[in-house]
Amino acid sequence: MNFPSPQDSLSTSHDLGWTPIAEEAERAARVLHPDYQLPRPRRRRVLTVANQKGGVGKTTSAVNLAAGLALHGLKTLVIDLDPQGNASTALNVEHRSGTPSVYEMLLGEVSLVDAAAVSEQSPNLLCVPATIDLAGSEIELVSMQSREARLKEALSDHALDQLGVDYVFVDCPPSLGLLTVNALVAAREVLIPIQCEYYALEGLGQLLSNIELVQQHLNRELSVSTILLTMYDGRTKLADQVTQEVRRHFGEVVLKTVIPRSVKVSEAPGYGQTVLAYDPGSRGAMSYLDAAREVAERGAAENQEGRG
Template sequence: MNKPKYRIITIANQKGGVGKTTTAINLATALAAIGERVLIIDLDPQGNASTGLGIDRKDRKLSTYDLLVGNNTVAEVAMPTVVPNLSIAASTMDLLGVEMEIGHENDRVFKMKKALQHSDANVYDYILIDCPPSFNLLTMNALAAAQSVLVPLQCEFFALEGLSQLLETVDQVRRTVNPALDIQGIVLTMFDSRNNLAQQVVSDVRQHLGSKVYQTLIPRNVRVSEAPSYGKPAILYDLKCAGSQAYLQLASEVIQRERQSRAA
């Protein structure tokens, strides 16, 4: 089998409310805006990435559930979005039952990896997987399929505690199912420059993890928060707002790291 040219990046954090889905949507949009062909895999049963890209629930005839149980291919499940070059494999509530459906199978953690090895995934340059805010079979499938994991981290008091748990999870996945999994980077989200605690969290995370932390800080931004209710990424909703500009900078950093990773 030829080595696929696309890169699979899983966006994960076991803690909710850290800007994970917002990061998935806007990073994907920023990559698509510079001509990369991007697919988002929405693996969260809540389906926020799908809703945030304007995919109505009644239009989700096929979903990531169908990918995981092997009913359909990437080409059959992927749907176009309002963003040129950006498609999504949408989520439905069927994902809540997927653990019972495939949990007894020996290859249960490799279902997504197998689905993405199908030749029709080769039309993409980047595949971003948005995970639920927990460590379950869905997240395990996402980490087993990915080449790297991107971790959104909120600039708040308990951030480092949650991060250490996630890094332990990544180590566990490396030891058991995906030795090649790398940490693409840690992106600090919901940053408020007026908040001394936020400044301290940034300093602590950079001290502990050094170059693994992106230089880009994603600020708290009203326009970014409003965008999903309009079914649009912030970059389409308000390109000039501080949040959109930050995600464009993040995309540049991600591409640079991916190039370095491929060259290594």
């Protein structure tokens, strides 16, 4: 099924002779008040957003894809597994020390339902925040029983059913430590953001090797289902070269949508917002909305093919 793209409004508004400001306002209205809903997956999708390289748009992608799905009627949960708490900041949920958080959830002290907070950006958008307490959690987890499966136990089908979520995005720290292993064990799918820059594929082999180890020993259902190209700068040949290289290596798992380098995307977390809330008419917001729609459409296509 094909849904109208937010980008479709561009040609219409040009035909009407609108000003750039009017065009952006019209696009923003489409984002904030969509006239269609995205299809629900046949079964809940749990995606771990991972890349041990910092600054690739990992957290930005997790929160904006989640927000895009939530705006279009899908109940979405973000698990902030990064001690920096950037996803919690972008979704504007409380994450001061002492707040029920992913740390207490991993230790079994609070349930998922008690730790999940509703983002003010959408009633469909939930977040389990990360507090500073999470920083020392890897040391504590080492001595615990089933240390690699603590997050999986917390994200049980029963707990997720209580929240009624369609999508779960687990935002990982920029490392391949025990927190990231927990995220890979808890999910069925991995989403890897790759920036369109010179060192884009550096270290990716190590990440894929770790994913393969988790597949073999801890989670046979795990697969790399989605790769999202971020920070694309159309003014450079390098961006196109990286894009072509990634598509050649990974084929159909790479989303067609590419996220452009955008000041608005970078500014949004500073205001406790996703770019969809901060500047819904911007190119960055449009791109993340298109990427979210593509994720949902792929899920629906898998439903029809019986691969769920």
